[in-house]
Amino acid sequence: MATLDSVTLTFPRTAVPDVIALSSGLLERMHELLERNTEGTLTPIERQEVETLVEMAQFSQLVALSLQNKPTGTP
Numbered sequence: 001m002a003t004l005d006s007v008t009l010t011f012p013r014t015a016v017p018d019v020i021a022l023s024s025g026l027l028e029r030m031h032e033l034l035e036r037n038t039e040g041t042l043t044p045i046e047r048q049e050v051e052t053l054v055e056m057a058q059f060s061q062l063v064a065l066s067l068q069n070k071p072t073g074t075p
Contacts, residue, residue, distance in 0.1 A: 016063060016067065019059070019060055019063050020060050020063060020064050022056070022060065026053050026056060026057070027057065029049075029053060030050060030053035030054065030057060033046055033049060033050035033053065034050060037050060
């Protein structure tokens with residue numbers, strides 16, 4: 001049975017909006033590439049790009065989710 005080990009990342013709170021905004025700004029490109037991937041028309045470089053964009057979007061979602069689930073009374 002696998003255990004989930006937590007990882008704590010520390011970065012300035014002022015950087016959080018940039019992480020979230022970066023992801024939302026790249027979503028359009030990611031969706032375009034995902035659509036073309038479905039059609040089977042991606043180049044190898046575009047395939048790498050879409051994989052990177054998906055990972056970035058997942059990270060951004062984790063950051064946003066962690067802010068929503070912040071314990072009460074935490075600054």
